[in-house]
Amino acid sequence: MSESLSMAKAINLGLQRAMRENDKVVLMGEDIGTLGGVFRVTEGLKTEFGENRVLDTPLAESGIVGTAIGLAMRGYRPVCEIQFDGFVFPAFDQIMSQLAKQTSRHQGDQSFPIVIRIPYGGHIGAVEHHQESPEAYFAHTAGLRVLSPATPNDGYHMIQQAIQSNDPVIFLEPKARYWPKGDVDINGTPAPVHQSRVVRTGTDVTVVGHGAMVAMLLDAAEVAKGEGISLEVIDLRSLSPVDYDPIIASVEKTGRLVVAQEASGNASVGSEVAATVAERAFYFLQSPVLRVSGFDVPFPPANLEGIFLPDVDRILDAVDRSRGY
Amino acid sequence: MPYTEATLQLLSIDGTLVESDRTAEYRALVDKLSDVQLQNFYREMVVTRRFDIESGNLQRQGQLALWVPSLGQEAAQVGSGFATRNQDTIFPSYREHAVARIRGIDPVAILSLLRGVTNGGWNPNDSKFRLYTLVLATQTLHAVGYAMGTVLDGKSGTGKPDVDEATIVYFGDGASSEGDSNEALVFAQSYQSPIVFFLQNNQYAISVPVSRQSRSPLYLRGEGFGIPSLQIDGNDVLISYAVTKVALDDARAGKGPRFIEAQTYRLGAHTTSDDPTKYREQAEEDLWKERDPISRFEKFLRAKGESDKFFAAVKAEGEDLAANVRARVLALTPPSTDVMFDHVYTDEHPVIAAQKAWLAEYEASYGGSR
Ligand SMILES: Cc1ncc(C[n+]2csc(CCOP(=O)(O)OP(=O)(O)O)c2C)c(N)n1
Ligand SMILES: [Mg+2]
Numbered sequence: 001m002s003e004s005l006s007m008a009k010a011i012n013l014g015l016q017r018a019m020r021e022n023d024k025v026v027l028m029g030e031d032i033g034t035l036g037g038v039f040r041v042t043e044g045l046k047t048e049f050g051e052n053r054v055l056d057t058p059l060a061e062s063g064i065v066g067t068a069i070g071l072a073m074r075g076y077r078p079v080c081e082i083q084f085d086g087f088v089f090p091a092f093d094q095i096m097s098q099l100a101k102q103t104s105r106h107q108g109d110q111s112f113p114i115v116i117r118i119p120y121g122g123h124i125g126a127v128e129h130h131q132e133s134p135e136a137y138f139a140h141t142a143g144l145r146v147l148s149p150a151t152p153n154d155g156y157h158m159i160q161q162a163i164q165s166n167d168p169v170i171f172l173e174p175k176a177r178y179w180p181k182g183d184v185d186i187n188g189t190p191a192p193v194h195q196s197r198v199v200r201t202g203t204d205v206t207v208v209g210h211g212a213m214v215a216m217l218l219d220a221a222e223v224a225k226g227e228g229i230s231l232e233v234i235d236l237r238s239l240s241p242v243d244y245d246p247i248i249a250s251v252e253k254t255g256r257l258v259v260a261q262e263a264s265g266n267a268s269v270g271s272e273v274a275a276t277v278a279e280r281a282f283y284f285l286q287s288p289v290l291r292v293s294g295f296d297v298p299f300p301p302a303n304l305e306g307i308f309l310p311d312v313d314r315i316l317d318a319v320d321r322s323r324g325y
Numbered sequence: 326m327p328y329t330e331a332t333l334q335l336l337s338i339d340g341t342l343v344e345s346d347r348t349a350e351y352r353a354l355v356d357k358l359s360d361v362q363l364q365n366f367y368r369e370m371v372v373t374r375r376f377d378i379e380s381g382n383l384q385r386q387g388q389l390a391l392w393v394p395s396l397g398q399e400a401a402q403v404g405s406g407f408a409t410r411n412q413d414t415i416f417p418s419y420r421e422h423a424v425a426r427i428r429g430i431d432p433v434a435i436l437s438l439l440r441g442v443t444n445g446g447w448n449p450n451d452s453k454f455r456l457y458t459l460v461l462a463t464q465t466l467h468a469v470g471y472a473m474g475t476v477l478d479g480k481s482g483t484g485k486p487d488v489d490e491a492t493i494v495y496f497g498d499g500a501s502s503e504g505d506s507n508e509a510l511v512f513a514q515s516y517q518s519p520i521v522f523f524l525q526n527n528q529y530a531i532s533v534p535v536s537r538q539s540r541s542p543l544y545l546r547g548e549g550f551g552i553p554s555l556q557i558d559g560n561d562v563l564i565s566y567a568v569t570k571v572a573l574d575d576a577r578a579g580k581g582p583r584f585i586e587a588q589t590y591r592l593g594a595h596t597t598s599d600d601p602t603k604y605r606e607q608a609e610e611d612l613w614k615e616r617d618p619i620s621r622f623e624k625f626l627r628a629k630g631e632s633d634k635f636f637a638a639v640k641a642e643g644e645d646l647a648a649n650v651r652a653r654v655l656a657l658t659p660p661s662t663d664v665m666f667d668h669v670y671t672d673e674h675p676v677i678a679a680q681k682a683w684l685a686e687y688e689a690s691y692g693g694s695r
């Protein structure tokens with residue numbers, strides 16, 4: 001059964017299904033109950049599951065993640081919502097020093113199946129702290145798994161897979177993609193959660209991205225096609241671990257790679273992908289791996305977001321440079 | 326009920342002064358206010374509200390990304406704002422538009438923030454009104470650190486009225502739950518910093534009622550940390566002025582931190598992205614409309630004999646400001662791309678220089694037509 005849904009609605013249904021299947025799944029966050037979340041991703045869930053399973057918490061991110069860790073110690077599977085990307089940092093200590101390390105500290109005696117949902121990324125013209133891409137901090141940190149769906153179908157399935165994971169998962173929801181609709185295969189079997197995916201085949205240059213960048217790459221591929229250039233587009237889906245095999249296979253075919261991301265480039269997920277491909281596919285590469293990233297500056301005022309964020313032109317500029325070698 | 330036994334009030338809802346032993350000290354201060362000062366209280370409340378409404382309109386017309394109304398909270402802000410001295414430093418949250426105006430911040434500077442032109446908007450070293458802070462409660466620690474510096478500088482407790490400084494920090498009922506605001510109370514009390522915590526309890530943190538943040542009145546939070554704390558009727562501009570004035574005087578005198586919880590109500594939405602009908606009843610809003618800070622103060626001034634002419638003039642001033650702000654907001658131009666690079670670091674930085682140069686070259690390759 002396939003339905004056309006927005007990603008916000010698809011994640012909502014995924015949460016609902018996970019909660020129906022396992023009564024240890026509890027949601028925690030600011031404004032997620034009565035209001036249904038500022039993006040309405042948890043709409044209706046408090047009505048169905050009650051306030052003991054959908055917690056409108058006090059306004060304290062460290063408190064949310066810290067108490068989620070305690071709940072997990074009693075066998076709960078908390079799903080925390082951080083309201084916006086820029087507000088995860090008050091919880092940073094609990095995530096980095098506690099959540100990420102608890103599993104190894106307990107040496108197999110306890111697992112920490114906690115999901116932290118974070119709407120992230122730009123393109124919404126918002127004020128400071130509402131458009132950031134903090135994925136590199138989490139991907140850098142051992143003990144965390146990091147996912148980012150790019151489509152409603154992945155939103156629906158990956159949130160359930162994240163909840164089923166026995167490890168902590170940072171679940172990054174690209175807020176620019178919350179509203180566009182796409183087909184969701186409600187009862188279908190999902191792909192393995194850490195698999196990257198070729199979403200458009202091509203022959204000239206491989207372009208890789210995640211989250212909202214995937215739609216941008218597909219737009220770029222369409223424009224490139226008009227110029228007679230064939231791009232192969234890969235959606236990472238999982239940022240930690242990254243599934244490199246499809247990327248390597250693609251680069252073996254195209255010989256060229258451009259990695260695109262909204263985040264600043266310095267020490268980023270894109271840097272890691274570029275380095276790994278350079279290591280593993282060196283003899284297949286016909287040109288240096290190029291990155292297209294946000295500049296290494298704080299996310300600027302909204303008037304400048306269109307300059308800060310990579311767009312189709314900047315992606316194609318990199319494609320041209322890659323082909324120019 | 327938000328108002329408790331502890332709530333201090335001078336001006337009742339019907340605009341008459343209430344007598345009580347507990348407020349005698351504050352009443353004496355208010356009795357000393359000149360007619361001009363009282364007029365200014367009224368003027369700032371009315372003009373700020375008019376500005377607020379215009380800003381909401383600008384947002385609806387697509388001229389601002391967002392608007393954060395202060396509607397209903399004017400008395401808490403105007404009273405406390407006028408209680409500061411020029412040498413005092415103010416750390417706002419993001420809703421203190423009336424305090425900003427009192428400190429001479431151009432309202433258009435606030436709107437440039439919400440139009441996406443800047444992440445700052447004014448130079449706080451000139452106004453001693455620090456920048457708006459969007460990550461909740463973080464400014465409470467900055468304010469305490471600033472106040473700690475006041476002591477290190479020998480600018481508190483000297484007894485010289487022009488030398489001694491205090492700091493006041495604004496935060497909300499929601500922000501009171503963050504670790505930072507609790508740590509701020511610890512530091513302030515430990516170092517006996519000259520700071521006043523001014524908590525505007527507008528009953529909500531977006532949709533979440535204050536009862537989720539605390540089961541007991543929030544002024545007890547300050548008390549629990551050992552800081553002398555009071556709860557006031559935040560819709561009474563006179564008590565807001567007088568209690569804040571005494572608290573700031575105490576802080577300047579080196580008596581340590583003070584904590585004020587102002588009971589008020591956010592009459593509008595949290596921001597223009599919010600829909601309050603999802604989480605609160607009309608009856609509650611109606612109840613608070615009866616407690617409106619402006620109408621009660623107007624009754625008070627009229628009873629004192631203030632003329633129709635004055636009220637008409639203030640109204641006209643509000644209209645003028647609204648028109649002026651609208652025109653200047655529409656004329657705001659997007660910042661140059663240099664803004665993104667130029668002040669990321671204070672000292673030169675090779676990455677910034679390289680990326681700035683790269684962008685310039687890249688844009689030029691499009692003939693500057695992008
Ligand atoms: C650390 C952090 N978490 C979440 C938010 C999102 N947010 C913005 S305002 C707000 C509610 C704040 O409530 P309160 O402190 O009572 O201030 P008010 O808006 O009522 O003036 C929330 C949750 C934020 N800005 N910062
Ligand atoms: Mg509030």
